[in-house]
Amino acid sequence: MSSDAMLSIGELAEHAGVTVKTVRFYSDRGLLPEAVRSVGGHRRYGPEALDRLRLIRSLRTLDLPVPDVGRILDQEDALEDVIAEQLRELGSRLAALRWQEAALHLLQDCTPEERAERLRLIGAMSAPPNTAALARFWRRWLPPRLPSRLVSAIIEQAVPQLPEGPTPAQALAFARLHAFVSAPCVGTDRGQPAAHRSDGGYRPAVLYDGLGEAYALASPELRAHRPPREGEALDCFVSAYARSCGMRDTPTFRHRLSAQLVADPRIDHYWQLTAEVSGPSEPTPGAAHDWLCAALEAQTVRSAD
Template identity: 30%
Template sequence: MDGGNLYSIGELAQRTGLTVKTIRFYSDRGIVTPADRSHAGYRRYAPETVARLAFVRTLRELGLGLDVIRRVVDQELTLGEVAAEHVSALDVQIRILRLRRAVLTAAARREPTPKEMELMHRLATLSQAERRHLIDDFLDTVFDGPPNGSPLAAARRSMTPELPDNPTDEQVRAWVELAELSLDPDFRASERRLADEHITCLPAGPPTPPRPDVFAIARDLVAPAVASGINPDSSQADSVVAALTARCARLYRPPHDTELYRWLLHRLEAAGDPRRDQYFQLLALINGWPPPERLAPLIDWSVTALRLRAAG
């Protein structure tokens, strides 16, 4: 150190761990400025430059650009202001990285075609408004237009995903899968048929409180039998089937009493599509709901039990 307690660039490099080239670059950009020059024209820096360079190094490691750093060290911006802006920028980057990770993870599991990969990426990066439009289009197809007092308004709400502002990787992957399902024409048509048949079988007259659908009734009545290990062809299953048919006949209006078994079979077989279970599993994950019980085993039990008794 010479020149009245001033440091050369080499001395600054030794004290800060930065290279001479880096310090010279910072000096050329005006982030640190020499206090004086030697007789030979070499730059000399004040002792406080060591602390200033340590601060600059910290800000660089946090990812701040040199223009922002210069304004901070010159007190044109406060650290709080810079930190807040940087957090916002990082949030955007994190969201983008999370979406990319979710798409790549899903792709690793499925071996998609290039076209499917493109679709997955597009679905993952939709804006909130675009996601809402996609789901509204699906639900409008299933429920024949927007709710507007429809008896199926509650059912529509129960099928509506709400991806949070800061979703987890799992929620993003679930959203991509659910969105793909909602675009499947065959799945749309299947769900539309179920909704139409539900409306058709509602009793005539003034609006009444929402009725549970046939699948919910089967779930409530059959789940205990399945959990207890009751076989659908056993005599113990008779009371379960009787309760199922009685409750459906009471709440709905099947075509004819003698066709009740066939009507129930048709409804339950239509609901046996494994994509329905998949949809509601994904929906629960997206919305942060408890995982729903899978209906497929209960529907299989009910269908078997009804077929045996309809044949008899």
């Protein structure tokens, strides 16, 4: 290559519309290799350096880190991977900012007395928030020795998906939900339903398999705002309890089960807050359970008349 075709660092900077300091920065990091050095030791660049420098500028305008720019320059197929990574990171940052905005509105639109509590709730969560504490709660609260695939399915249904753009009310509901599951003694074996205790003759794995099916059958009823009633969902619900303790579904069993479910400890606060976080479009397992319990109670009251 003739010396006439070479560009000095100043000429390259002028053609690209950047400073000499910028060209030197990229050169020192290996993104813009120099072709030769002059007799006086000055950098000289070939014509291809101008296109490469313009590409670097375009990539840096997208706020891509210098190492990622180097990957793109060195590997022909790296651009798509880098873009995908950046989009994921940007999505996470935007979600965090939306949660931060909702939290700020919570603090702005409240009384001084409410502000102290809200600051405490917000300060107890990670930024951005996540549902790890809720998953831990369910792993503690569920009966021991459930199959892992069943535990995973229950947690997937019970733990709400966090909205990317929460309203202040959703942010407050999740902060309260996080505080609830993080409270001492929540999720231990104290105060759990009778069916959790294998010493009572129950087989929890059989029960929870059946309950998942019953809740799925009840969900369309809740979406349609139908009152609790007899039908396939209730029969599946009762059958799950009967099979889990090796008994038959009889009127006597239904009466006894209804009384047991009324007396069982509940975690209504969890489900109320979960519904506030998720919104009204999808019934929670807790709402389905309540609907089925009400249907069973109504049936047993009618049969007793």
